[in-house]
Every structure is written in C-alpha cells, then in structure tokens.
Amino acid sequence: MQEEIGLYQLLVESVRDYAIFALDPTGVIVTWNTGAERFKGYRAHEIIGKHFSTFYPPEDIAAGKPAEELVIAARDGRVEDEGWRLRKDGSRLWANVIITALRRPNGELVGFAKVTRDLTERKASELKERVAMVRAAEAEAANRTKAEFLAAMSHELRTPLNAIGGYAELLRMGVRGEMNYQQEADLDRIIVAQRHLLGIINDLLNFSRIEAGKLTYDIVPVDVSAVIGAVVEMVKPLAIAKNIELKIDDCADDAVAFGDKAKVEQIVINLASNAVNYTEPGGWVSVGCRVDGDRVCAHVTDNGIGIASDKLETIFEPFVQVGRTLSTGHHGTGLGLSISRELARAMDGELTVKSSLGEGSSFFLY
Secondary structure, eight states: OHHHHHHHHHHHHHOOSSEEEEEOTTSBBOOOOHHHHHHHOOOHHHHTTSBGGGGSOHHHHHTTHHHHHHHHHHHHSEEEEEEEEEOTTSOEEEEEEEEEEEEOTTOOEEEEEEEEEEOHHHHHHHHHHHHHHHHHHHHHHHHHHHHHHHHHHHHHHHHHHHHHHHHHHHHHTTTTOOOOHHHHHHHHHHHHHHHHHHHHHHHHHHHHHHHHTOOOOOOEEEEHHHHHHHHHHHHHHHHHHTTOEEEEEEEOTTOEEEEOHHHHHHHHHHHHHHHHHTSOTTOEEEEEEEEETTEEEEEEEEOSSOOOGGGTTGGGSTTOOTTOOTTSOOOSOSOHHHHHHHHHHHTTOOEEEEEOTTSOEEEEEO
C-alpha cells in the first residue's frame, strides 16, 4: 500500500502539463508539483503555506471568488472555472481550473485537489480570431457604405451632366440660333469635357455596382468577331486623331463565346482605348480574336510605352494608373482595368496581360 502511495505521489509530482496541488480546508496550499511550478513560476518552498487566492487577480479577490469556489466545491463535490490567473512575475495566464473536495470515508472534509490547465495560447488565438472577424465585418461595412455612396453620387452627378450634354447638342443643332466659328469650337470643347466626365462617372457607377454585387448579366452566345469589328469603328476616331494605325487581326469565324454582349464590348472598348492612349503617335494597335481550346480569346496588342514587370498586377487594382503623373496626359479614374477584370471573371472568364517596359503590351480577354 505504501508503495502504491509513493508511486501515485511520484506520478503527480512528475506531471508537467497540469498544475496539480492540494489545499487544506481553508484554501492554504499544502503540496506542489512540477507542472504547477512551470505554470505559476513558484518553487514549492516559496508557495506552500500560502493561500491559493495568491493566484487570483485583484478584481476576483475583491469579488470574493476564491472563497466562493471553495464553498461550491465543498457543497457540490467540485467546481470548474475558466479565467485569468496570476504568475509569480505578475503576468496573467488564462486557466481552466477544477477544484475537487477531498473527504474521508466518514464525510469529513480534509481539503481540496486543484488541477489547472494553461489555456493562454488558445485564448490568444480566440481573441486574435475575434479581432480579425470584427475587422472583417468593419471592412465589409465600410466597403458597403463606400459602394452605396459612390452609387448615390454617381446618379446625382449623371443628371446634371446629361442635361449639359443635351443642351449642348441643342445649341449645336442651331435651336437657339446660328453660332460663329469660335462659339462652335467652344461648344465642341464643352461636349468633349461633358463626355469625358460622364465616362468617369460611369466608371464609378460600374465600380460601385460591382462592389455591391448589383450588376446583372445577360449571358448569351456572343460573336466576338462582330464585337471587335464594332469596337474598332468606335475607337477609330481616337486613333486617327493620334495618328495611330488601328487594325484588326484575323478573327476565327467560330469565335463565339457565352457572355454578356454589352459587357464584352465594354471590356474590349476599354482595352482598345487604353492601347491608343498609351501608344505614341505613329504607332499601331491591333485587335483580334482566336479560339483557344474550349474558350475564345480576344486580344489587344500595341507597341506603346509598355508596363514594368512588377506592375503587371498592380494595373488591375482600383484607382491605379501606372506611369501617371501631374504632367502626363493620361486621363480617367484608373478604374477601367479593374472593372474589366471583374466583369470578365463574373462571366467565368479572365483578363490577363503580357508586357515589357518600352516594348508595348498585349491584353488577353478569355
């Protein structure tokens, strides 16, 4: 029997992953194991004889928690709790604590067994996860508010801009009387500025709709070759004004893909317009399409200024215009490529780029 008691005592004293020690009926510590020393920082001779409330933070002591736990354990046989406890150096650990009443066969209370598990790392992980969830929720709310604001402002700005465009067209038609050459030139500048601003507002509106998930898609078979032909005609005036050769590469007759025709056209217009804008006078831009396995690829290639290799993904971020400075002539919001990629992905497609600085760029819409 004595040998069994010695073996049990050796087992308890050798456990390192749990603090296991005994209290007398008043809560004074009477034994101390290796795990307790590791968790709490006290050596046996430093802590035996002291009250176990030593491990509780001041707010728990003020609330009478140590004494209450002994009362409950004595009444119910055991009590379990999780909370902050103190180490010797004053630092806190999050602990799971079980206090069990120890009684003789006749029912006499002789003390308590106290087993403590250190859950500080788990608690820190839970707090970190909770903070991350709160931040994610805050970010989502902020994005939603931003998207709603952009949508509202876009609508508010489109109304007066459309009015400006409408009245400008009436003046051009001579409804208010004939104009001289200088007045017509000024009116042309007003119309160009109005269309430019309206394009920016449309970009913002599209961006806010994408972020809010409010864009709808009419997926039908799309003749990509026909889309490219229409886009080239729309972009041709811009190319002529910059003395840039705009050409159509061979397009496969069977280049038909499932997508939203208007949005496919919007992406190709953006790519072709960008190519013209970022190509020096005398350069060239080509637009074409091909069947690539089970997909159709529309491509826009130029011999313009190109893009640095470390910026090839950056250009698809919202509000980014690589190479833009206060003195450059590039205009717009920097949303075009971001919107185009989101539109492509929403139609189960992709938009990629290959480019080298000074050697032009090729964009591929799958």
